[in-house]
Amino acid sequence: MSGSEGTAGRFVADALAAAGVRVAFTVPGESFLPLLDGLTAAGIRVVAARHEGAAGFMATAHGALTGRPAAVIVTRAVGTANLSIALHAAHADSVPLIAIAGQVDRPARGREAFQEADLVAVFGGLCRWAREIRDVAGLPGALDEALRRATTGRPGPVLLSLPEDLLDEPAPVDGGRVATSTVLGPPRAPEPDPTTVRRILHLLLDAERPVILAGAGVLRSRATADLVRFAEMADVPVVAAWRRPDVFPNDHALYLGMSGYFAAPTVHPRLLEADALLVLGCRLNEVASHGWSVPAPGARWAHVDLEPLGARGSVAAPTIALASDARTFVREARRVLGGGVLAMESLQRRRDANAADRVAYETVRAVDSAPWDGPGVHPGRVVAALGRLLPPDTIVTTDAGHFGGWAARGLWLRRPGTYLGPTAGAMGYGLPAAVAASLASPGRPVVALVGDGGLGMSVAELETAVREGARPVVLVFDNARYGTIRDHQDRRGMPPVATDLGPVDWAAVAEGFGAAGVRVESDDAFEPALRAALGSRRPTVLHLVVDRRWVSVDRFDDEQGAPVPAPEVEAEPEAEPEAEAEPTAAPEAEPEAEPEAEPEAEPVPALEAEHQHQVSKHGRFANRRGQQRGACGRVAERALHCRPPRGGGAVGRELGETVFGGYEDVCADPVAGDLRLYSLGKQRGQIVEQTIQRAEEPVTSERG
């Protein structure tokens, strides 16, 4: 007998199981022990994650993929705060999710109890519905309501706050009744009115340039095959909503690409050109609608959605709104269309225009054509290789960041349910989502696309993957920076504050968590590494070294530096006395460098006389303001493959050794009393070599 037998905690677990919840992700807390015990007893798989945000992303991905809500169970204010990013993501993605937070004991509420917060007031706004339960008798009704709200209408996250002492109480006497029927399949709205369906068909077919913008509602209602047939019958092309590229087979002649960030350049103009638009199972968020510019002013549009929109800001109300799930609508539309006769002349005009649109789209969607022979991988070629090598049922997950632009434009997806991306743009999603996908579909390959910034936020979930038997292949596009934000800074002429990161040996990190890790530094090395990873029984991280000149799929910038080299494991240095407090040196203005003609040309420039850096007798770094071991020193540690010893300073290379680096600049460091001067070029976009010299003291290194 389990310890939770007969308790309210067990009652909650049984209700979740009866409703079709099969998995619960958690970081455990002492505030919900009977529930934790009850979940296992009720046959729900409990997966412990390393962070509640990741647990929430796992639950979100599970819900998106399967259509069934997962539970995510967290503790009090601290756990719920960590979870909140996933509540926001699940809401943005319209994913059903049952979040349960263990709350402080009822007698302690409102008295600054340990880890207390008003969870409903603070986090409920991120959810479709949130409630704190104050007595056991209220449990059945609240669970009923939570399940209903999560899964009907526009699906989304719900939050139940359950006081710890309540979970220990005996279960409700009559057992209560918890509705189950609403959660066992994809959400459905009432049968659509055939007259309204006919009007929508007229709206589309009377137009010259109609388009369907299809979103997650099509995926959730498993309507892709029906949509393909409907689009073919009506000869209306389809654009996928942002981060829903799997909604329609990408190799189909009627597919015209995905909207949103890094859309192929034909997509937005084509949407604006549409004189009639069917928005199907899509919420028309800012990104999918290119800043609410779609539907274009004056376009006639129909919104078919479980909860269709009214007028919103600058977007006029739909010409026709129909509350329906996508599949029911499309099936009805096919039925109606099957009995009708289409005007041959306008049909032929549309066909010709569609064919031209498709050719135009195919011409601009390629991402692998730019010349490149290193250093590092060509991100577009990586994506093209994925298109060639991944089995069609592979599930691809993505994190937020510019690295994803190549896949957004160039990845070929052929089947529904093969792509998971957060429309909330939440970093840290990619790996946890891949873990959840691999657990939900153990037989399918799963590939996570992540940046080095995003992976840093959830990398510990590699251990979760290993422990739980998930086998994602993680592709980390490493430019050693928050590249997206750096791009924004550059484009606004702002200095690069807080956007450069240090080097990480992601392969070693992966191995440390029990996964496999492989460093990939060239295009040639990628394919064999991917094949091996797909065949591996362990989760694998492929550390893709990306030159910083690959700013985005739309921007190659010769002025950006090469990637920061990987750190090398060096002998543990002697402990040194603690260095002075680190100054917060203001970033120096950087000169604009002449862009190079060819990305692969890497001349060694003359060093500029731009900065002066002094090295004191004590071997401390100093920049020209006399600040010790400031940004310059830390940068140098990175650029020189150095690992800072505990006491400050840096462990360097041998005298006479040639070092190279890029982007960042001069330093010196002490080793066993020696002063060794490195001068690395400041000119962006150029790799600079310098031979290590013994420095005189005091040293003033003028750049040049």
Ligand SMILES: Cc1ncc(C[n+]2csc(CCOP(=O)(O)OP(=O)(O)O)c2C)c(N)n1
């Ligand atoms: C949780 C979260 N924090 C911050 C941001 C803002 N943000 C968007 S992209 C980005 C940088 C991503 O860096 P990385 O993962 O390395 O990808 P890159 O842009 O370098 O390709 C940041 C900080 C975000 N989207 N999500």
Ligand SMILES: [Mg+2]
């Ligand atoms: Mg990055």
